[in-house]
Amino acid sequence: MRRIENREIDGPIVPREHEERMKNAALQAILSSASGIVIVQDPDGRFAHVSDTFVQEVGRPALEIIGRIWSDIELDNEETAEMEAMRKNVLRSGETARAMLRTPRTGRCFSFFIAPLMSEDGKALGTLSMGSDVTEQKELERLREEGACSVKQ
Secondary structure (H helix, E strand, O other), rough: OOEOOEEEEEOOOOOHHHHHHHHHHHHHHHHHHHHEEEEEEEEOEEEEEEOHHHHHHHHHOOHHOOOOOOHHHHHOOOHHHHHHHHHHHHHHHOOOOEEEOOOOOOOOOEEEEEEEOOOOOOEEEEEEEEEEEEEEEHHHHHHHHHHHOOOOO
16 A cells, blocks of 8 residues: 555556546536536636537537637626626635526526535635526426416316
8 A cells, every 4th residue: 555645545556647637538528418508617707618508508619618708609698697797706605506597599498506616725716507407397387377287186
């Protein structure tokens, strides 16, 4: 047994650079396989990662989104301004927030959580936003409220 960075390990030592590449590849695979919207943004709001669902909802290739902010991709509307304000608050407070966003292109409704990404020393690295499509659920709620969906016994 050998000690590495105050951790005991068994087996061969994995070079730190290779370990980082493996972590990044695993993270990319996880984020890419997510069924909803996934957005990773740096502290300035630039997109660092977006999921395939986000790309579909926005209607632009990921290469036109990565490294840019909402207004750069012409998505600076009321809802994205609210999301951006919440993202900034999450960075300041370090607390997770929840939001709803209707995508302008398709009109689908997503329930989001926005969480801070922090370094080991507590520095804000950016945010992770994940959204689940709740469009059908919202439509059923609306119909139920209108009385269009009633259960007869």
